[in-house]
Amino acid sequence: MPRRSRGVIARAKGAPVELVTIEVPDPGPGEAVVRVLACGVCHTDLHYREGGIGEDFPYLLGHEAAGIVEEVGDGVTQVAPGDYVVLNWRAVCGQCRACARGRPQYCFATHNATQRMTIADGPDAGTALSPALGIGAFTDYTLVAAGQCTTVDPAAAPEVAGLLGCGVMAGLGAAINTGAVGRGDSIAVIGCGGVGMAAVVGARLAGAGTIIAVDVDRRKLDRALELGATHTVDGREVDVVEAVRELTGGHGADVVVDAVGRPETWRQAFYARDLAGTVVLVGVPTPEMRIPDIPLLDVFGRGGALTSSWYGDCLPSRDFPMLIDLYLQGRLPLDAFVTETTGIDGVEAAFERMHGGDVLRSVVVLDREHDGERAGVPA
Structure with missing residues (x-):
């Protein structure tokens, strides 16, 4: 049955973000539902809010995330429930001309979830959300293509591991x-x-x-x-x-x-x-x-x-686990990138601090006491 979850959305160009209840469908073939543990506040999310990337509002913001796979759809073999993962926005297809030439980091047909998450309540109930970079992770649960989940060592805290999902990997x-x-x-x-x-x-x-x-x-x-x-x-x-x-x-x-x-x-x-x-x-x-x-x-x-x-020309399945290993060895100072942590209601304030140059990275840590619900029943 579908899950109900808190989610941070950008409803219109330039408007302050809103915290609403969203509905996350059960995963279909090739999809996975991930319980988000932490998600960095990236400048790309601000670009979405400001209409600098597209106009497919409303957007479900957030994409720099780590979490736990909760459920997978038919045909998924690369991850399983319980896996600790960093989400990526380059789920290579394995079939396009870039992949066929042995250059999957340039994949032209990366996968996203086929189904859409929606606004759950109010006059806009049922409105489809556009997930930022195909992820949408300022939420307790998100629906992604299974290939967007990269398994890493769970010894790395989610506040740190999630940063590889975008900004740190890009640089x-x-x-x-x-x-x-x-x-x-x-x-x-x-x-x-x-x-x-x-x-x-x-x-x-x-x-x-x-x-x-x-x-x-x-x-x-x-x-x-x-x-x-x-x-x-x-x-x-x-x-x-x-x-x-x-x-x-x-x-x-x-x-x-x-x-x-x-x-x-x-x-x-x-x-x-x-x-x-x-x-x-x-x-x-x-x-x-x-x-x-x-x-x-x-x-x-x-x-x-x-x-x-593009995304640091990375191949997530190769680069994320390697970089987490370097971090755990003390060779990659990922902790230095986390200036502050905040709750899911702190995204708009984090954007303001980003504008002021006060933070290197704010990270939203999801409060498990307010976990999403599954068909109205506490998870």
């Missing part, structure tokens, strides 16, 4: 997978929020020799030094391009990660890289943004690569 992967940062390389990371800070950590993990953190917030730059940056650049005080060049022998960085996703920061990344260097765009632009006016001869003459990073 780490942008540096290591997309940018291919290696031992002794130089890297500049523009924007030191959660994603950018993860790129700094990833570069340190990969053995980069020069790691330059760029931001306009001194608090974030100081935090980047604590997490592995070797140098910082305050964009309010100096020319970013010239500063990065000066710190790299006048050449520019081997890799520049734009973790902001604005035309002006992308332009800085373009000119702050070395000849034949790589620019990685991992910050998410809004639809109206355009590539800045750069002479085509500069694109030709500088060579290298201009690329974007």
